[in-house]
Amino acid sequence: MPDTASTRAATILVVDDDADIRELIVGQLAQENYQLLSAANLGELRQTLRDHAVDLIVLDLNLPDGDGLSLCRELRGEGSDVQIIMVTARGSAIDRVLGLELGADDYLTKPFEPRELLVRIRNLLRRGRGDNGAQGRAGSARYAHFGPWRLDLVQRRLIAPDDRLVMLSSAEYRLLCHFIEQPNIVLGRETLLPERRATAAFDRSIDLQISRLRQKLSSVAGGSELILTVRGEGYVLASAVDYS
Template sequence: MENAKILVVDDDAKLRDLLSRFLTQQGFSADTLPDARELERKLARNRPDLIVLDVMMPGDDGLAVVRRLRAAGENIPVIMLTARGEDIDRILGLEMGADDYLAKPFNPRELTARIQSVLRRHHATPALSASHTAEEKLAFGEFVLNLGQRELLCDGQAISLTSAEYAVLAVLARHPRRPLTREQLMEMALGKGNGESLDRSIDVHISRLRKALERQDSKTRHIQTVWGYGYVFVPDGTSGE
């Protein structure tokens, strides 16, 4: 996304300066904050297209910030920066609603690639085959997945999803009753191949989607586990696990 506005929130002044200069060189519009105290004001005054958010910061840490944003229904894309790069940091970030994560130290070019990938997921219309149109809507239970508008509705009300969660749900819903492995979901939905922590990452996205889809009827399972294989989307929610 050309000229996208990126907001970097990190208490490391040298890193903020480095990323600001590098992202500007890559064609982005970059702004920075040393912590999250002014974040809400920044969102209201000069809304970015994506936030790069450090986990370890004074005051509210990155996990608390992204949790607060998602609880308020804010779906702006967020990439978390984790200091240790351990599984627990990554998984917690995804559980709070982050779109992606990157472990420090990292190559700025890798961050650029992650930003471009998340922005594509967030803004792009899903690839459509000859039998699908941009106006296609998939109805299941009390839900409607509008592929053209990239939104999930429940009884007419929009449900907030991250770009990754929407991408995973769209792939599952367009292949009903076809079991898909974790690796297939990562590739088809997120454009990622095999790599560290992929199984856990897709499991977190599935867990958050289940909470969104099953909050009104605990007996209905639209996304079901195929033990030893992966997941399958069941439009009517029957054929339980």
């Protein structure tokens, strides 16, 4: 389910001068019940912001009538708190840092998977609306529900839809808890495995544990795409989490 306020769906403005890319992004997001607007240049973007309340902008960096970086700086200078994801074919670290310093909330390099963009949008909308996520909803619950799975928080084991039990190692359980506490949020390796971050084999260790956990989750239909890799960032649990 998309992250929406209690009274309305989030409004997202997609800005790209390439009509095919613009329509592709809008088409993907339309499946998530967001209110969608689009613009081909900065002029149309500014007019749209005057006419509509926008929660988030997916902003191409290079536009025919100006630079997305300048627009981002302009909006922040005016005090706008609209969330901005910059999307560009320019993938250098300097561009990324500059975009974030000028007020972008996130930065995505073309080509990208539509699912990755969706995860980042959900993440930003949740952050902007002050949702404290799974941690605030867990309370004294026994089970965490995500995708087709239940996680028994007392006996530390996975339960499949047919009630089959899947045992987890202590490391796998801790790793999965990190994910369910922060669903749809990209988590870096240091967050997922803080006790191993100073070791030489750190990257290999976390990747191996993720692989083992994925194998167990993928043993039922709908479990193979729960944990996604976000290039250069880390991993994300692409699922809502509920408790009972």
